Amino acid sequence: xxxxxxxxxxxxxxxxxxxxxxxxxxxxxxxxxxxxxxxxxxxxxxxxxxxxxxxxxxxxxxxxxxxxxxxxxxxxxxxxxxxxxxxxxxxxxxxxxxxxxxxxxxxxxxxxxxxxxxxxxxxxxxxxxxxxxxxxxxxxxxxxxxxxxxxxxxxx
Numbered sequence: 001x002x003x004x005x006x007x008x009x010x011x012x013x014x015x016x017x018x019x020x021x022x023x024x025x026x027x028x029x030x031x032x033x034x035x036x037x038x039x040x041x042x043x044x045x046x047x048x049x050x051x052x053x054x055x056x057x058x059x060x061x062x063x064x065x066x067x068x069x070x071x072x073x074x075x076x077x078x079x080x081x082x083x084x085x086x087x088x089x090x091x092x093x094x095x096x097x098x099x100x101x102x103x104x105x106x107x108x109x110x111x112x113x114x115x116x117x118x119x120x121x122x123x124x125x126x127x128x129x130x131x132x133x134x135x136x137x138x139x140x141x142x143x144x145x146x147x148x149x150x151x152x153x154x155x156x
Contacts, residue, residue, distance in 0.1 A: 004106040005130035011141035013073040013094045013101040019140050023050045029136040031129045044070045105130040
């Protein structure tokens with residue numbers, strides 16, 4: 001059984017999806033992503049990629065993350081490079097609840113040598129990072145919802 005990071009947000013699934021579907025926001029909510037270099041025009045379509053750097057300056061590695069599947073406002077599955085020698089499948093699930101939504105995030109190492117780590121050990125190691133990713137994601141989504149609700153409307 002895998003350990004999934006979970007949280008609830010007052011932001012709607014549509015609002016959270018708007019953050020996920022803005023590839024330029026990726027390094028703001030993903031722990032370890034340092035900067036964006038490019039976003040494919042059709043992001044988050046299946047096969048599209050984010051071109052980003054990971055690490056801490058000046059030791060940055062250019063990398064990319066690819067969409068494996070996407071269901072608008074429900075699920076985003078990504079293939080992300082965990083290290084130069086490994087990749088991980090990351091899944092973010094959105095479940096609408098009232099005016100907000102419930103989020104879950106999980107990660108599975110896809111290739112050797114790290115896929116040989118026992119699942120329970122792997123989950124225990126990535127859980128804090130994924131929990132922080134969800135915390136950042138909800139803060140962004142909630143702030144955007146707040147800004148949209150409080151911005152003065154301009155009538156033309």
